[in-house]
Amino acid sequence: MSSKSPGLPKTGGSGSLRRALKFLGLVLIGAFLVQSMLAVQFSPVVFAQGLPDLVNLVGRMFPPSLEVVPDVALASLETLQMAVVGTIIAALLSVPLAFLAAQNIAPSAILYHVSRSIIIFTRAIPDLIFALIFVAAVGLGPFPGTLALAISSIGMLGKLYAEAIEEIDFGQVEALRSTGSHPLQTLAFGVVPQVTPAIIGMTLYRWDINIRNSVVLGLVGAGGIGFQLLTSMRLFQYPEVLTIIIFVFVIILAVERVSSSIRERLI
Amino acid sequence: MLKSERKGESVTELLEVQKLSKVYPNGTRALSEVSFSVTPGEFAVIVGRSGAGKSTLMRCINRLAESTSGEVLLEGGSVTGLSNNDLRRARKKMGFVFQQFNLVKRISALQNVLCGRMVDMPVLTSCFRRFSKQERQVALECLERVGLGDKAAQRADTLSGGQQQRVAIARALAQRPSMILADEPVASLDPESAKVVMDTLRSLANEEGYAVLCNLHQVNLADRYADRILGIREGELVLDGKKGDLGSAEIESVYGAEAQEALR
Ligand SMILES: Nc1ncnc2c1ncn2[C@@H]1O[C@H](COP(=O)(O)OP(=O)(O)OP(=O)(O)O)[C@@H](O)[C@H]1O
Ligand SMILES: [Mg+2]
Numbered sequence: 001m002s003s004k005s006p007g008l009p010k011t012g013g014s015g016s017l018r019r020a021l022k023f024l025g026l027v028l029i030g031a032f033l034v035q036s037m038l039a040v041q042f043s044p045v046v047f048a049q050g051l052p053d054l055v056n057l058v059g060r061m062f063p064p065s066l067e068v069v070p071d072v073a074l075a076s077l078e079t080l081q082m083a084v085v086g087t088i089i090a091a092l093l094s095v096p097l098a099f100l101a102a103q104n105i106a107p108s109a110i111l112y113h114v115s116r117s118i119i120i121f122t123r124a125i126p127d128l129i130f131a132l133i134f135v136a137a138v139g140l141g142p143f144p145g146t147l148a149l150a151i152s153s154i155g156m157l158g159k160l161y162a163e164a165i166e167e168i169d170f171g172q173v174e175a176l177r178s179t180g181s182h183p184l185q186t187l188a189f190g191v192v193p194q195v196t197p198a199i200i201g202m203t204l205y206r207w208d209i210n211i212r213n214s215v216v217l218g219l220v221g222a223g224g225i226g227f228q229l230l231t232s233m234r235l236f237q238y239p240e241v242l243t244i245i246i247f248v249f250v251i252i253l254a255v256e257r258v259s260s261s262i263r264e265r266l267i
Numbered sequence: 268m269l270k271s272e273r274k275g276e277s278v279t280e281l282l283e284v285q286k287l288s289k290v291y292p293n294g295t296r297a298l299s300e301v302s303f304s305v306t307p308g309e310f311a312v313i314v315g316r317s318g319a320g321k322s323t324l325m326r327c328i329n330r331l332a333e334s335t336s337g338e339v340l341l342e343g344g345s346v347t348g349l350s351n352n353d354l355r356r357a358r359k360k361m362g363f364v365f366q367q368f369n370l371v372k373r374i375s376a377l378q379n380v381l382c383g384r385m386v387d388m389p390v391l392t393s394c395f396r397r398f399s400k401q402e403r404q405v406a407l408e409c410l411e412r413v414g415l416g417d418k419a420a421q422r423a424d425t426l427s428g429g430q431q432q433r434v435a436i437a438r439a440l441a442q443r444p445s446m447i448l449a450d451e452p453v454a455s456l457d458p459e460s461a462k463v464v465m466d467t468l469r470s471l472a473n474e475e476g477y478a479v480l481c482n483l484h485q486v487n488l489a490d491r492y493a494d495r496i497l498g499i500r501e502g503e504l505v506l507d508g509k510k511g512d513l514g515s516a517e518i519e520s521v522y523g524a525e526a527q528e529a530l531r
Contacts, residue, residue: 180359
């Protein structure tokens with residue numbers, strides 16, 4: 001980090017230089033924050049001026065539309081299914097990746113680096129970007145949304161699974177090796193039983209996250225209840241919007257309940 | 268049955284360790300030119316203080332750790348140069364018993380013992396825990412041999428420490444090995460369980476003809492059970508004698524200044 005040449009003894013001069021640099025750094029960060037507020041046009045006045053419109057908008061949402069309930073229910077089901085299928089695909093792809101990317105059991109250095117790279121890459125790109133790309137590639141609908149959820153979940157699941165594998169009690173692996181077991185048998189008995197509860201728990205957790213994400217993905221045309229929300233907003237059908245928001249709220253709470261109760265039972 | 272299988276062979280030295288050395292990547296010299304051999308039916312105990320290299324020696328014999336130089340011969344064949352399937356076959360002949368038992372916690376005692384038979388099973392079906400009736404029968408007999416036939420269906424992590432270690436011995440027996448390597452098998456057990464485990468190991472050697480090589484750090488246990496005592500100090504074999512030979516001078520050669528402590 002420091003620009004001093006390694007052989008030089010420390011002097012009083014370099015201490016005060018460091019203090020000066022620290023001060024300069026603080027000034028720069030402060031300036032950047034002020035500039036950022038200006039750049040995003042942060043203004044309490046504008047917010048206050050918009051408040052009546054906001055109240056008005058919420059007022060126009062009431063009462064929620066009952067007519068669209070069947071449509072919204074179907075779209076909710078689609079959202080739920082996108083999240084389930086996307087999460088399962090992600091889990092199926094992440095498990096083998098994680099076994100290759102866990103330092104303690106990785107069978108080869110090349111495969112280790114390749115699978116680490118895939119995990120890092122899919123983590124680095126937001127799912128919304130995947131969704132935009134897939135919508136462009138395969139058209140509107142739940143399919144591109146599901147693909148986006150699957151690919152973007154690999155980053156998180158692959159990383160968490162690999163960490164769970166790295167934390168196992170390695171003695172059980174050695175015990176299997178000492179019997180002369182095949183590497184696959186060693187994996188199946190020395191590793192898999194130790195990581196199964198963690199893998200199931202993390203997958204449920206990701207499913208929970210994917211429900212939320214799939215609502216957002218719908219806004220770019222990738223199917224589900226989010227797409228419905230987008231349509232109603234565009235047509236200024238505010239009572240429909242409220243119905244949709246209520247449905248989103250209920251689905252998210254229900255899924256959270258279900259997944260946390262399953263996870264509790266696993267521990 | 269296990270015994271008769273091995274009787275046909277007429278090799279006197281079952282295990283031969285020749286000038287085995289091990290330097291860990293961080294520079295620690297854990298073993299220096301250790302040589303000795305073990306015959307069938309012999310209960311050989313390795314003693315030495317903590318850090319002397321006892322575990323390293325065991326692990327270099329079955330290649331859980333790789334030695335730097337020297338050779339290990341089992342039934343006259345080199346273990347040191349083997350790889351993959353040949354190494355797995357060689358490991359099958361040396362059951363390994365760990366201080367921490369190392370059972371698969373979430374499966375039954377019987378399934379743990381079946382792990383000892385993996386070498387001879389079809390890989391894929393065994394991974395999905397499909398075991399033939401015959402294999403289960405052999406595993407059950409091994410559990411009965413250590414007195415735990417009634418615990419076959421119990422999950423491994425619900426057994427007591429002493430029972431877990433006996434399941435681990437049954438797992439080693441299921442390999443139909445010619446020798447058993449035990450690395451401090453009783454260090455995590457209460458005295459009563461320790462006695463059961465040590466008695467089991469001794470009868471496997473003296474009554475059933477297995478060679479047993481066992482690490483211990485308590486001299487009194489070694490004295491009580493061993494046919495032969497090997498002493499290791501700072502990676503060197505400094506003692507190799509019969510049970511009765513263990514006088515205070517010998518103990519001091521192994522334990523140095525801590526000799527009196529070790530006797531307690
Ligand atoms: N993986 C390793 N990397 C580096 N050094 C190691 C490693 N394992 C063991 N050692 C060192 O090698 C030496 C021998 O260790 P070893 O575990 O074989 O001793 P031990 O006789 O079994 O001791 P204990 O009675 O405590 O189990 C010690 O100095 C230890 O620190
Ligand atoms: Mg040890």
